[in-house]
Amino acid sequence: MTRVVVIDHGAGNLVSIAQGLSRAGAVVDVVDNPRAIGDAAGIVLPGVGTTGAAMARLLAAGFVDPLRDWSRPLLGICVGLQLFFDHSEEDGTDALGLIPGRVTRLEGTPLLPHIGWNDVTIEPDPIFAGVAPDSTFYFVHSFAGVPDDENVVVARAEYGKAFVAAARSDNRIGVQFHPERSGAAGLQMLANFVSECEGAVDAA
Numbered sequence: 001m002t003r004v005v006v007i008d009h010g011a012g013n014l015v016s017i018a019q020g021l022s023r024a025g026a027v028v029d030v031v032d033n034p035r036a037i038g039d040a041a042g043i044v045l046p047g048v049g050t051t052g053a054a055m056a057r058l059l060a061a062g063f064v065d066p067l068r069d070w071s072r073p074l075l076g077i078c079v080g081l082q083l084f085f086d087h088s089e090e091d092g093t094d095a096l097g098l099i100p101g102r103v104t105r106l107e108g109t110p111l112l113p114h115i116g117w118n119d120v121t122i123e124p125d126p127i128f129a130g131v132a133p134d135s136t137f138y139f140v141h142s143f144a145g146v147p148d149d150e151n152v153v154v155a156r157a158e159y160g161k162a163f164v165a166a167a168r169s170d171n172r173i174g175v176q177f178h179p180e181r182s183g184a185a186g187l188q189m190l191a192n193f194v195s196e197c198e199g200a201v202d203a204a
């Protein structure tokens with residue numbers, strides 16, 4: 001069985017994420033200590049709230065260096081994706097630096113935060129295998145990542161203006177929406193992540 005760990009840093013939809021991964025066939029461990037990562041095939045970094053608070057909790061728990069050094073699949077969800085970037089303008093926070101770029105407030109929006117279902121334009125990527133091109137996903141956010149390299153963007157959505165809905169750098173994939181709250185399309189995406197984790201173990 002494929003073991004996937006979900007990091008508990010005090011802010012995330014842990015139960016729903018764990019259930020979705022379990023339905024995809026993963027053995028899921030929710031961990032609040034980096035030593036518990038062990039031989040996991042993949043890591044999920046969830047997050048709600050602000051990047052500053054999330055980064056402070058990761059630092060306090062000792063997760064920062066293990067996440068930066070992790071080479072197997074890593075999935076960031078919502079604030080988890082924002083933590084992939086170098087810096088967030090939300091509260092002047094330096095983040096993990098896994099994807100060069102910054103996090104900025106959504107522009108041209110009628111109302112913040114952006115809450116609810118939204119269309120997502122997806123690019124060919126394994127994380128979206130089997131996901132219908134007209135699928136919608138559930139968002140709750142006021143900020144989004146702006147990568148230095150546009151080639152890492154694998155999905156976009158619009159709220160006032162276009163913003164990055166998903167980005168990938170090697171085995172690091174992040175989504176701004178909440179797959180655990182996005183019905184069948186979100187569950188398929190989590191299943192695709194589990195498949196990537198299985199492939200990474202087989203290739204080792």
